[in-house]
Amino acid sequence: MNKSVGTLVERLVEVVGTDLEDLCEAANQAILDGNGFGWLSTPPRQVMENYWRGVLMVPERELFVARLDGQIVGSAQLFKPPPNNEAGAHIMTLTTFFIAPWARGLGLARGLLATTEQAARAAGFLQLDLDVRETQAAAIKLYEESGFTRWAVRQNYARIDGQFVTGYFYTKDLARSPKVQQNRRKKQQKTAAKSESMA
Numbered sequence: 536m537n538k539s540v541g542t543l544v545e546r547l548v549e550v551v552g553t554d555l556e557d558l559c560e561a562a563n564q565a566i567l568d569g570n571g572f573g574w575l576s577t578p579p580r581q582v583m584e585n586y587w588r589g590v591l592m593v594p595e596r597e598l599f600v601a602r603l604d605g606q607i608v609g610s611a612q613l614f615k616p617p618p619n620n621e622a623g624a625h626i627m628t629l630t631t632f633f634i635a636p637w638a639r640g641l642g643l644a645r646g647l648l649a650t651t652e653q654a655a656r657a658a659g660f661l662q663l664d665l666d667v668r669e670t671q672a673a674a675i676k677l678y679e680e681s682g683f684t685r686w687a688v689r690q691n692y693a694r695i696d697g698q699f700v701t702g703y704f705y706t707k708d709l710a711r712s713p714k715v716q717q718n719r720r721k722k723q724q725k726t727a728a729k730s731e732s733m734a
């Protein structure tokens with residue numbers, strides 16, 4: 536694996552070199568840009584470092600990162616249900632999905648989403664869930680293009696500067712083969728294009 540050039544998406548099981556510093560910096564930039572997976576302002580560096588170290592220690596979490604020229608520029612986490620949740624043992628949740636502003640538009644998020652989805656599927660999970668603020672247009676477009684279905688809307692999902700923001704809940708059926716999903720999406724796009732041309 537050549538980490539010196541180009542883009543790369545991989546699971547991170549331990550931090551080496553500048554990984555932790557890069558991860559904290561990328562997350563800080565995402566927070567300053569307006570979406571830092573819950574954080575509204577950048578926390579002290581030690582808090583941020585402890586957060587990522589904690590993520591790597593929790594068995595129910597898997598951390599994936601996107602790299603640009605070797606540097607970590609984004610993340611995604613898969614949450615497995617806790618051992619007591621046997622009834623929900625088929626559902627994996629995706630969270631902390633972001634790419635630092637300076638590394639956007641290079642296909643890293645698409646790669647990260649595909650990799651996490653594949654990991655969830657390979658681990659035998661049947662469903663991948665996530666939620667997002669309605670204001671995150673780029674993420675919503677990516678999720679919908681990737682076959683996620685919106686199944687719920689929650690008012691007062693987030694509170695930012697005293698204002699409530701609505702949130703969307705999405706799910707993807709991992710049991711369907713990617714081919715079937717691709718065909719279904721093509722069909723939906725064709726139908727949408729047809730009704731637009733008739734309007």
Ligand SMILES: CC(C)(COP(=O)(O)OP(=O)(O)OC[C@H]1O[C@@H](n2cnc3c(N)ncnc32)[C@H](O)[C@@H]1OP(=O)(O)O)[C@@H](O)C(=O)NCCC(=O)NCCS
Pocket residue numbers: 565570632633634635638639640641642643644645646665666667668671672673674675676677680
């Ligand atoms: C959403 C986000 C992860 C996309 O990262 P990215 O690396 O720029 O995305 P990619 O380059 O892989 O682009 C993938 C797709 O995302 C969508 N997208 C990316 N940037 C977009 C933009 N500015 N406007 C609309 N759609 C956009 C497009 O569908 C794009 O596919 P296309 O290039 O074929 O049109 C990034 O904008 C981000 O970190 N946003 C803030 C955090 C966030 O909203 N996270 C989701 C919370 S659950």
